[in-house]
Amino acid sequence: MIIFVMGVCGSGKSTIGDALAQKLNIPFFDGDDFHPQENIDKMSKGEPLNDNDRAGWLAALNAKAKEEKNAIFACSALKETYRTILFEGLTNGHLVYLKGSYELIDKRMKARKNHFMPPGLLDSQFATLEEPTYGIQTSIDQSPDLIIKDIMNQLTADKQEFGLIGLGVMGKSLARNLAGKGFKLALYNRFVKDSEEKVAEKFIEEFDVFNEAKGFEDLKAFVNSLARPRKIFLMVNAGKITDYVIEDLKPLLEEGDIIIDGGNSHFKDTERRIDELAKNGLHFVGSGVSGGEEGALKGPSIMPGGHQEAYEKIAPYLEAIAARDARGNACCTYIGKGGSGHFVKMIHNGIEYAEMQLIAESYALLRYVNGLSPEAISGVFDEWMKAGLSSYLLETSQKLLLKKEGEDFLIDLILDKAGNKGTGSWTTVVMAELGIPATMISSALFARYISSFKDKRTQYTAHFNAETKSGNPINVEALKEAYALARLVNHQQGFELIKRASDEFSWELNLSELARIWTNGCIIRSELMEGLIGQLKEGTDFLLNTPNITAQLGSLREVAVTAITSGVSVPCHLSAVDYLNAHLYNHHTANMIQAQRDFFGAHTYKRVDDPNGPSHHTIWE
Known part of the structure; x- marks a missing residue:
């Protein structure tokens, strides 16, 4: 983008040009600095320049513009013939005309000191001026801030302000969220003959909220539709697909443009991409997004990491679509440098794994040891919610247990083979690398791995004639206390892992602020998380602030013993018991x-x- 800011002497070309360059993060050049000495000497004597004097000067500015590719120039450009020379060969040039009355500019000129053009030449300037009938025109009879705002509004009037690539489930929900906040969107989805054709255009037609959106399946046209600096949100599959999309984007982007990766990328991939794109003058932000399809639509928790200057440019968009905490603040904040945004999303998912497994284990004990129906277990979970254990995951579990298909509870029709998308295994690997015993996360991961061997488990059950042992039923109150304590251990392990990574990689993460943005929008939001905001200001050791831990540990042990003797697998509850035994009793x-x-x-x-x-x-x- 090349912008020539024009106007007569005293109109504020240098002031406005410099401020606009800072706004767009591109270089600024004052046209006066390109005048040869003979021109400066002539103007200093009060002699106006003629066209021959200006020819070499204008050609020098044009050459510099071609060399820079992205820059702003302050230049009087009074005649149309001058502007023709300035814009010769430029494919992305813009003109900004600072328009003001003779009286206003004369007053300004008389107040200026130490400038080579005396006020007496203003008459010749206005005599030479041929006002353009195109480009951006703005009145200088207002503050510089308002002038810049007016220019930016006109500069982006025919451009989309935010781009999104990838219209899968999450991408579509985020797009609707963004459009609902009033942002002008450019949406891109790849073209695949007979399977993915005009996906973006058709999606836009479905919802009235996209009245200012534009759809594309040509990547270059998509990029060219965006205002500078371009802000492009990727919602594509992590790994090689993300790299392929970035490689396709790179030659189309310009210095200062920003790519935001909203997928579940590995934090080390994010750090590699930040370094690689920086060589091209591009910003890369690795942003965790949690909340699922509903959260993406109504307000997710967003965890962006990378260069802070890049975050500040995208913050108005991300914070607008994020969920709100108890005080109405956005559940989005600048996480830290490098790959920290994707790292904390990875740990979020690890904590989520263990939270889900704890609920599943509680369900199994109530179902197979106590013989309760799904409906009755839903009632137990509902009571726990009212007793201070409220969480999004427990609430969804309580609801899903009531779902029926005909006469059958749907939970009984679902095959017990759990899937995973990689973040749990990544967390387990980094736990080992950093030396933090986040044992509940790894236990939850391995429980999913074991579940995938359905045929083997069925064979073992038949071969050994195994069945759930009958015995004393689980004490539901003890199970509630065991679940509460195990959750606390899980969160402590997760935040200790984040703290170690922050120290190891010099990220300077604010754990209390992280807990705050996890109080709404994300999958692990809960009453417990609300309480951890204050505790994390004191440190990550939550157990020291649990006065009744020995009583709760008794309940956890009781549950563990009953599960073991009954033949019910409860790896996360057992992991919590073992973690506490190792720390509390020092055997x-x-x-x-x-x-x-x-x-x-x-x-x-x-x-x-x-x-x-x-x-x-x-x-x-």
Whole structure:
């Protein structure tokens, strides 16, 4: 984008041009700096320039514009013949005319000091001026801020302000959300003969909210429809597909443009993309988006990370469509540098895995040990909701248990093979890399893996004639307390993992603010999360602030024992018990591990009587 800001001397070309360049994040050049010395000497003597004087100057400005490709120039450009020279060969040039009366500009000129053009030349300027009948025209009889606002409004009048690529379920919901907030959208979906044709155009026709939207299946036309700096939200599959789309976009974009990845990308891929695109002068923002189809439409929790200057340009859009917390603030905030946005979304999903598994385990105990119907279990969950355990996941579980298909509860017709999209396994890997025992997340992940071996499990059940053991029913109050404590352990593990990553990668994450944006819109929103906002200002160790933990631990153990003796798999409840046993009772096991390591590998060990002293090795036999 090349913009020439024109007007007679004293109209404010340099001031407005510089401010506009900062707004658009592109270079600014004052045309006066390109005058040869003979022109400056002539004007300093009060002699007006003729067309021959200006020819070389205008050609130099045109050459510089072609060299820069993206820049703003302040230049008087008084005649149409001058403007023809300036715009020769430029395919994306814009003219901005600062229009003002002779009286106003004369007053300004007389107030100026140390400028080579004396006020006396203003008559010649107005005599030479041929006002353009095209381009952007704005009155200078207003503040610079209002002038800039007027120019930006005109500059983008025929452009779309925000672009979205990928019209799957989430992409469509986000597009409707954005359009509903009044944003002018450009929507793009790929063209696939006989299966994906005119997807964007047809989608726009479905909803009145898209009255100012434009649909595309040609990527170049989509990019060219967007106002600078371009802001493009990707809602495509993570991994190679995201890379392919970025590669297609790169040659079409210009310095300062912003790509936002709203998919579940791995945080290390995001950091690679940030570095690679920076070489082209492009910004890349990795943004977690949580809330599912309904959240995307009505207000998700949004977790953008990357360069803060890029976030500030897209914040009005993301914060407008985000859910609202209890105080009405957007559940969207700048997370931090690098891949931090996608990292915290990954941990969000890991916490979600364990939360879902805990509910599933509670359901299994009530169903198979206590023999309750889905309807009765729904009633139990409803009571838990009213007793301070309210959460989105528990609420959805309570509702889905009531769904019937004919005479059957739908839950009984669903095959017990759980899927996963990768974020749980990524969390487990990074947990091991950072040395944080987020054991409940990994237990939930492995429970899903085991569920996928449906044929093997069926074979084992038949071969060993296994069935749920009859015995004492689960104490429902104890189960509630066990569930509450296990959830607390899960959240502590998740936030400890985020804290370690923040320290390791120098992200400086605000965990309290992170909990705040997870209080609405996202899948793990809950009363518990509301309470963690304040606790996280003091640290990540929630268990220290749980006064009745020993009583709750008793309930958790009771539930664990009943589950084990009944033959019901409850890996997340057991993981919570083990985590608490290891932390609360400090029964030594690691000393045996260290002795074994030293015995067979001479790995050395520390001594109790000198824990900070030198390492020791023993010849054991």
